[in-house]
Amino acid sequence: AQKITQTQPGMFVQEKEAVTLDCTYDTSDQSYGLFWYKQPSSGEMIFLIYQGSYDEQNATEGRYSLNFQKARKSANLVISASQLGDSAMYFCAMRAISSGSARQLTFGSGTQLTVLP
């Protein structure tokens, strides 16, 4: 079974500052992928960034980067230079790649990020 834990129900950050959203996971699978999604108040789910368990480098996508620490089973999302439009709910999710599991996403409970002007 897989489990995703996001321990920060809410976070505040000042505009233009960086913020880290925490995500820890638990899985017995050796090969898996970690995803971050953004859900603005309008409700849609927007894919942000992906990290594979065997990727040698931390993933980056524009202002988003992933601080992946495999031994600690953590995959924290770092948003640099926060913008007001970054205010949203952020979900960490994982999916087993190699096992015969559902191969569907398991989500954390989310972190509500508010960017302050």
Added chain:
Amino acid sequence: NAGVTQTPKFQVLKTGQSMTLQCAQDMNHEYMSWYRQDPGMGLRLIHYSVGAGITDQGEVPNGYNVSRSTTEDFPLRLLSAAPSQTSVYFCASRPSGGGRQPQHFGDGTRLSIL
């Protein structure tokens, strides 16, 4: 680009009524899935399909049925609506193979059961 289309966007039902939430994708994705989102609980998998004619249960399947007669469509049926099924429902799809492929989500259906 239509992507994943869910209908309706909003629905109010009375306890005991049945209804079908529609989901269609135009990306020829093999994998499709249904999630429900409740406050403080993230998204939970209801049912999923890895191809036409193949479906399986997720984490919270009770009270829901699915079928997959075509690659494009994956409807979710509530057999006898209960207040506990009040939630936001998301349909998602992705291509098979390649774990890097993210799931593409529809805009959701907000369902209230009175």
